[in-house]
Amino acid sequence: FDNFSRTDSHVVPAMIRRFHEAARSGHPTVTCWGTGRPTRDFLYAGDLAECLPFLIEHYEGPAPLNIARGESTSIRALAELVAEVTGFGGTIAWDDSQPDGQPEKVLDSARMKALGLACPTPLRAGLERTYRWFVAHLEGGVRR
Secondary structure, three states: OOOOOOOOOOHHHHHHHHHHHHHHHOOOEEEEEOOOOOEEOOOOHHHHHHHHHHHHHHOOOOOOOOOOOOOOEEHHHHHHHHHHHHOOOOEEEEEOOOOOOOOEEOOOOHHHHHOOOOOOOOHHHHHHHHHHHHHHHHHOOOOO
């Protein structure tokens, strides 16, 4: 249920849409911004949803609690995975005249894990589920 807009979506839905469209149109290259070196901690939304009922009922601590896998993935590795998941077989080009953004956004999930919670969906599996949803809704007339 993410925003897959061509103009204002976040990195995962933006890549899914761009690689999907390139794969379907036979376009040989997808250009991504920056160098691909920054790292992020990607979380499948279903994992977050599974944690929320427990937290609503049981978490009362004043300290912030990160819901995260606690894994670092480069934007370059993300692009390569999205290309595979969408069936894009062309070249990924990097436009280093565009900004990379913050070098690292990886969260400490130790408090979450101490509560017995986890975000078990591997990045590839989350991308595959998200891509299936995107295709089903795009072809069903949902075009955001």
